[in-house]
Amino acid sequence: MRAIVIHEYGPIGTHRVEDVAAPQAGPGEVVVAVKAVGLNFPDGLMLQGKYQNKPDRLPFVPGRDASGIVTEVGTGESRFRIGDRVLVQVFSGAFAEFVAAPEQRCFAMADDLDFVPGAAMITPYHTAFVAAVLRGDVKAGETVLVTGAAGGVGLAAVQLLKARGARVIAAVSSQEKADLVVDRGGADNVIFTHFDDLKGAFRSQIASITGNTDGRGVDLAIDTVGGDVFDACLRILKFAGRLVIVGFADGRIPAAKANYLLYNNLTVMGAPLDVHFKHAFEEIEQGATEIGRLYTEGRIDPQVMQTLPLEQFVEGFDLILSRQVKGKVVLTL
Ligand SMILES: NC(=O)c1ccc[n+]([C@@H]2O[C@H](COP(=O)([O-])OP(=O)(O)OC[C@H]3O[C@@H](n4cnc5c(N)ncnc54)[C@H](OP(=O)(O)O)[C@@H]3O)[C@@H](O)[C@H]2O)c1
Structure with a gap:
């Protein structure tokens, strides 16, 4: 599968899209065929080795936010079936054609939500919920x-x-x-x-x-x-x-x-989102329900400024790091 791969931290333009083995679903995981990924400021830090947490080892596939379709379900009870449309929020691995994600990092997509706005919503709205509601x-x-x-x-x-x-x-x-x-x-x-x-x-x-x-x-x-x-x-x-x-x-x-x-x-x-996923998942789920309802009611609406193919990720991050972005940049696969 195609994926952005980090062999060594460095300027964003030094990284490439490569062919790597697709992931398989472990117990309690699903594999998702990725349709769109949202770029976040912390992803830009991660690619440069400037993010406060790093994966245990190199090389790795970065990326937090993906929308797509479940293609494999791991062993054990599952809320998801093959063919389900989901939003995925992971620590890394989303900038690829397929991502393996723990069930607790996946959310069913509202029927009226498309993949591009879906990918734009995940980290921003969950972080906003943690900051404004759970903490603020x-x-x-x-x-x-x-x-x-x-x-x-x-x-x-x-x-x-x-x-x-x-x-x-x-x-x-x-x-x-x-x-x-x-x-x-x-x-x-x-x-x-x-x-x-x-x-x-x-x-x-x-x-x-x-x-x-x-x-x-x-x-x-x-x-x-x-x-x-x-x-x-x-x-x-x-x-x-x-x-x-x-x-x-x-x-x-x-x-x-x-x-x-x-x-x-x-x-x-x-208001750290990742820490809430770990320690306050019930509240994260409440947030997901509220975010989905507000979207369906037309009261929140992610603004995607630019959609680019995965291969143009450097251009996407340039918009974010040069402070030109208004709303979101999304990569499609
Ligand atoms: N707590 C968490 O769990 C969590 C989760 C996601 C993101 N974050 C953090 O939240 C912040 C925003 O993330 P985001 O993905 O929303 O980023 P973003 O879309 O790039 O927005 C960042 C905003 O910050 C302002 N800014 C000021 N100085 C900047 C600079 N030197 N470079 C770039 N932007 C600058 C810009 O607005 P103006 O030009 O109007 O000043 C820009 O619109 C980042 O610090 C990120 O690390 C935290």
Whole structure:
């Protein structure tokens, strides 16, 4: 089968699509013929050897998110049959014609969901659910800031938060991205991130939107960017505000001073999707059910900016790592 294979970590352009043996289903696993795969920012880190967790050995096939059709079911009880359409979320192995996945990493696809939007939904919407609902504990009517809001996880979070009745302020770096988060995400307001004094700029933009003169007008911030954006998010949280850390697209891992959190009565927490798959699978399943229902009701809608064949993965990752992507890039097989 064709697959992207990592022999040695390095720049994305150094990797190739190769012919390798197709996987077989172990006990409790299914094999899926992959139709489409979603590219995520962490996949780009993984190909370069910059992701915090790595597979035990090289070479390996990377890729987290795939949609496709079950072609083999391993021994033991199974929820799936050959021919079922599924979404797959694995630690690695999805960037290939076939992927073997534990049953607990597969979800039945809604009848009205096609393979391309399906592949675009998996990690972004599950991460958004973990961040906004399981960790952020968002309530209807709360004011929530989402950073990196035109990216995969960001736009998913904007849509999910709107569906849950929050007032959403989206932080983005350009007018084009602002148009996307309003038109396709339903964001109520937009703030911009292209300022030298970002803390001051966040405070003044939030003040003019919320009428809260000191700029502390946000109940919950969901931060996918880190760096200066994280630092600025801490300055716009209300009394008892919460900040959920999703990732560090900026590249700089920020630090929150304990005394700042103490004196301002703030909570900062992490939202790791993989850890929830391991320790809180029931909640992940609840998320999958809610995401499927909201899609069928037309209340969430993944935005695929570009579809490319598997062989053009380098072009796809260029869009993500050069910050040009709006919504998602999906590879088809
Ligand atoms: N917690 C988890 O389990 C989990 C799961 C998936 C992803 N993540 C993390 O969540 C973040 C977003 O992932 P994603 O797949 O949604 O990424 P994405 O689609 O590429 O979106 C990332 C956004 O971050 C902003 N950004 C700021 N500085 C950037 C830079 N130097 N390079 C690229 N983007 C930059 C961009 O928005 P602007 O141009 O508007 O600033 C961009 O839209 C990443 O840090 C990723 O590692 C975490």
